[in-house]
Amino acid sequence: MIGLLGATGAVGRTAAQRITAYGLGPLRVGGRDLAGAADLAATLPGTAHAVRVDLNDPGRLAAFCDGCRVVVNCAGPSYQVLDTVARAAFAAGADYVDIGGELAAKDALSTGGVPEGRTAVFSAGVMPGxxxxxxxxxxxxxxxxxxxxxxxxxxxxxxxxxxxxxxxxxxxxxxxxxxxxxxxxxxxxxxxxxxxxxxxxxxxxxxxxxxxxxxxxxxxxxxxxxxxxxxxxxxxxxxxxxxxxxxxxxxxxxxxxxxxxxxxxxxxxxxxxxxxxxxxxxxxxxxxxxxxxxxxxxxxxxxxxxxxxSYALSGVVMALATRAVLTGSVPPGVHLAAEALDPDATATALHDDPLVEELTIR
Ligand SMILES: NC(=O)c1ccc[n+]([C@@H]2O[C@H](COP(=O)([O-])OP(=O)(O)OC[C@H]3O[C@@H](n4cnc5c(N)ncnc54)[C@H](OP(=O)(O)O)[C@@H]3O)[C@@H](O)[C@H]2O)c1
Structure with missing residues (x-):
């Protein structure tokens, strides 16, 4: 199970589409508006179901993360989310991918140690990313x-x-x-x-x-x-x-x-x-x-x-980061996407994505 928070947003919508299109696994889509999340789940090509969750409600967030292999966060604002969802994901034994966070979240999550074998990737969008x-x-x-x-x-x-x-x-x-x-x-x-x-x-x-x-x-x-x-x-x-x-x-x-x-x-x-x-x-x-x-x-x-x-493109990057974590291409630890993803593999995937008009390397 992959848990995707913020799936109905400008970034999350494309992340949800690509994660299911890549066949990465069944998807649990979450947000505060259950009807909106359910409408989105119904449009996705793979198995997806909606759950009401506010990331500021620790009990609901823990329940959302429970049973997930990876929790993917496309909700913000990033300056408030920081390491909140990452910590809940780690507590549930899941890996983690976040659209934002930058050094502030990376440092916050790294403080106090990371559970052995767990992986988190922050800033997996267009910029940063x-x-x-x-x-x-x-x-x-x-x-x-x-x-x-x-x-x-x-x-x-x-x-x-x-x-x-x-x-x-x-x-x-x-x-x-x-x-x-x-x-x-x-x-x-x-x-x-x-x-x-x-x-x-x-x-x-x-x-x-x-x-x-x-x-x-x-x-x-x-x-x-x-x-x-x-x-x-x-x-x-x-x-x-x-x-x-x-x-x-x-x-x-x-x-x-x-x-x-x-x-x-x-x-x-x-x-x-x-x-x-x-x-x-x-x-x-x-x-x-x-x-x-x-x-x-x-x-x-x-x-x-x-x-x-650029928002939809960030959703593609989130899905690619999720795939990289699930396939073990990213080692355990807390990373920023720009340092953890493979530039060649990412460029190849982006080149083939219909949301990219042009990608030339010359
Ligand atoms: N790195 C990059 O290149 C990049 C690019 C674009 C955006 N971003 C970042 O991505 C984040 C999302 O941006 P966006 O433009 O996609 O926003 P958006 O369109 O407003 O979408 C936000 C999503 O998060 C959900 N959400 C908001 N608050 C929540 C909460 N408390 N608990 C659970 N879900 C919540 C919303 O659903 P509900 O309202 O139903 O809860 C919605 O699905 C922002 O932090 C933004 O800065 C980064």
């Missing part, structure tokens, strides 16, 4: 002089994702305007690129430097001399909405911020994304370029992935 995994295809067996990462497009934010976007700041997430140079974070080295034309992006875009902790690990793992990482926006509306909210939100532990404090800021982010979408439609692009050191062996220098729906 693919954004730290696919660039590894450029660095296989050869050192890079420089690695550039551009990820973004015109995607409508769900309110949950908007809240997480607002709260992914601080040292556990990344450093704005920084690059990675000569083995360390080099602060205040990059500036936004405004109105820049980039391969794969259908319109000129605004690229904001943000050296995520995921990009920092990527830099260390690949030994690249320099890494530049950009969040890409199609207009200035979203960076302006995010910047205005950050200026107004108190710089405290996110757990102390009430939903009422966050709601108007999340609304502003959602509205900005809806306006972008109304102007330009939906698209999502991941562009990674690598320049090898002089004398390095030949290999690909560019990975380009395009899709219409």
């Amino acid at each position: 693919l954004s730290g995994l696919l660039p590894r295809l450029l660095a296989k067996g050869r050192p890079l002089r420089r690695l550039d990462l551009y990820v973004g497009g015109a995607a409508v934010f769900t309110p949950l994702s908007a809240v997480d976007a607002l709260l992914t700041r601080g040292p556990k997430f990344g450093t704005p305007m920084a690059a990675w140079r000569a083995g360390r974070v080099a602060p205040n080295t990059l500036a936004p690129l405004n109105g820049v034309t980039l391969p794969g992006f259908p319109v000129p875009v605004h690229a904001w430097p943000y050296l995520t902790t995921e990009a920092q690990t990527l830099a260390m793992d690949t030994g690249a001399d320099e890494v530049r990482s950009y969040n890409v926006f199609v207009t200035e509306r979203l960076p302006e909405a995010l910047t205005a909210s950050w200026a107004q939100l108190p710089d405290t532990d996110p757990a102390t911020l009430s939903p009422a404090t966050l709601a108007p800021h999340a609304d502003a982010v959602v509205r900005a994304s809806l306006q972008d979408n109304a102007d330009l439609g939906a698209f999502y692009v991941m562009l990674f370029t690598g320049r090898p050191r002089p004398g390095a062996s030949p290999g690909p220098t560019r990975v380009l992935l395009t899709a219409v729906d």
Whole structure:
């Protein structure tokens, strides 16, 4: 049995479809709205049934996890979920896959030890997730002089994702305007690129430097001399909405911020994304370029992935991570997907997925 929380959401719906389509096993789909979960279960190609569960209700969550081989969490907001569902999964003897979490959840779950033989994979989406995994295809067996990462497009934010976007700041997430140079974070080295034309992006875009902790690990793992990482926006509306909210939100532990404090800021982010979408439609692009050191062996220098729906694409990544855990391709322990999944196997699966418009490695 696979337990999937948040199956009716923008990410979870596709995760449910792919998990059943891959034939990974019977599915228990959970959420607070039982009728919505039951409607979804009825549309899935494999065996699936719905269960009412609120992840903040420890008794219901434990019952949901009971009997599962793996618990898959597509519910958020991630800053609140942290290691709550992972701990319930481990207590039930199940492995775990989460759409979010990043270092904050990984560290929280790792504190106090992990039961022997159990596996957890956090941040198994597009970004974080693919954004730290696919660039590894450029660095296989050869050192890079420089690695550039551009990820973004015109995607409508769900309110949950908007809240997480607002709260992914601080040292556990990344450093704005920084690059990675000569083995360390080099602060205040990059500036936004405004109105820049980039391969794969259908319109000129605004690229904001943000050296995520995921990009920092990527830099260390690949030994690249320099890494530049950009969040890409199609207009200035979203960076302006995010910047205005950050200026107004108190710089405290996110757990102390009430939903009422966050709601108007999340609304502003959602509205900005809806306006972008109304102007330009939906698209999502991941562009990674690598320049090898002089004398390095030949290999690909560019990975380009395009899709219409980044949430659905994240659902595909969740299903691939679930399959990797179930087949034993991920060793026991607590991992981030970008470091634990196989870049080649993931790229091959994505290439064959109808939700991916283009995936070229050249
Ligand atoms: N890594 C990435 O690339 C990436 C990409 C996109 C999104 N995300 C993250 O994924 C998470 C989900 O985003 P989304 O856009 O899919 O959200 P969404 O469309 O609002 O879906 C949320 C899902 O979670 C369920 N849910 C919410 N609260 C719950 C609770 N307390 N207990 C049980 N189920 C609950 C909802 O069902 P009910 O309302 O019925 O409970 C729904 O099925 C967010 O944390 C977001 O930041 C990550």
